[in-house]
Amino acid sequence: MSRPAATLAARARERGAISRWALLLALGIVVAAGTTALLVTIVEHKQEARNPFFRVVDLSDTTEDPAVWGKNFPFQYDAYLRTTEMRPTRFGGSEAVARVPTTTDPRTVVARSKLDADPRLKIMWAGYAFAADYRERRGHAYMLEDQMFTGRQQASHQPGTCLHCHTSAYVPYLRAGNGDLMKGFERLNPLPYDSARRWFDHPVACIDCHDPRTMQLRVTRPAFIEGIRALKASQGITDYDVNTMATRQEMRSFVCGQCHVEYYFRGSEKRLVYPWGRGLSVDSELAFEDADLKVDWTHALTGAPVLKAQHPEFEMWSQGVHARAGVACADCHMPYMREGAQKISDHWVRSPLLDINRACQTCHRYPEDELKARVETIQLRTAALRSDAMDALVGLVGDLATAVREGRSDAQLATARALQRRAQFLLDYVDAENSTGFHAPQEAARILGESMNLSRQGQIAVRDPAFRPEGLPAGAAQAVATMRAQTH
């Protein structure tokens, strides 16, 4: 081999060696970097598992601002803030619709109008503020603003009582009552809405459900404290104090039942009353309000003294299979979630259909699609029945309105009006309830079937004053006459 050839061969060998070592070096770098990255994530995960809790601020019974609580409980606070997010489900959820702000209503986003979706509601509520504006609900974060700016504020004068549930009410009630919750409640109820509004600062906050020292669940809304006491008294338990006598699992529903209930305002003091003195079923609630001769308004087309049912989620849930199985509101609407290794309640309170894995699959080990389909089947059937019941009610209202125009006497129309009052309350009860039947499917169907039956019997009663309907409590027609005399 000549010298130059040997040099060339040596160079070629060296080039080969360089590229092999370079490849190995690159591989080594990638492996080292990857392993280090893995090590770092393992360290991080081990840190998470230590369950850190840092008390950085002291909370007292007057700490209302949730941002302050959020310093100690950042995960819960972050989730709570997400109730601003608007995500719809097939029936409900929280849907955002853009709107042009006006002088009386500066909102640029609102939920969909239920009145536009089903104009028959305006016939049911003729003469009442709900016929002016009624929308899908939005998240907790909007409770105060949506109440301040609803068209119902322009259509009628609302009392301070409304703020019992549309705000963080605990600290303001204590302040107004000089430390006495009940006195504050009684003082602010009869004020006009706008004057009472000045006492309140926040939508629902941590302190409305939690004891600031122990974080234990605590009921703070006066009407629930009184309502549940009346309910327990009807079951033979005297002097029931919800905050000392309820179990932990009961409290996981009771804190929600502080507001998600049927209610009415009693007398000129506008005291908020939860009508549970005879039980939690729709019939017990209606019987309670009947006994109080409660009239929300006189129907503009028929002259019937009628009632508005309000979002009875707590009562409807209590009639269903989940309640019977000991499942609380929070189990599905605030399911457990992991933040690192911490197990916390999701404070982004929302429809379980938006989080089926955590909300349903903890107990129901079936695919998400299957579970969603089951819920929607119940809701579609309930919606169809509700529509039929609405047709029946609209039929009765039409017949009654014609009879009124023809000048038929109050005595002749008393039975039909009593039937309208009852049919309308039952229909509204399911319509206003937030689950479209899911909380108690069979009970919702029973209520709607009953409502339909009463409406159709009402149509017969308009035609034949001698007709004796079934399903109307004795004295109901007489009570309607008394109510009409009262309100005129």
Next chain:
Amino acid sequence: MRPLPRAGLLAAAAVVVAGVALGVGAFTFVYARGYSYLGHDAKACDNCHVMNEQYAGWMRGSHRSAAQCADCHMPSNPVGKYAVKAWDGFWHSYYFTAGTYPDNIRISKLGERVVEGQCRACHGQIVQNIAAHAGREGDISCIRCHWTVGHL
């Protein structure tokens, strides 16, 4: 002193980096208790907190004194056992590191087959009369009804 040839420099660097990679790898293996996965103790399955609830459920379940996690979730034969350990172990590590897994985890198809087989590995003699009645849809599932025996 003669300067090192370029190939020699690269070789030295590659050796050092390989050493670092090996060292970090070994440290990670020990730090993350990698060796525990070769054994049979149920504690290994709770090394990372994803399995906290299953582990706690097993402690309260009826099988805690009769079976470790691996007794139901790995085949009994050593080849199958380590093959499933390697396969499941890789995917568990992958999803845990990436963080893309739901809070309520559900068993995989393979995992379900293994568990059903392991039910029969111990209880086969007792259940053979029941299994004999399996219809056209195939084997009767034990855990469809007895889903709480392993962990609540």
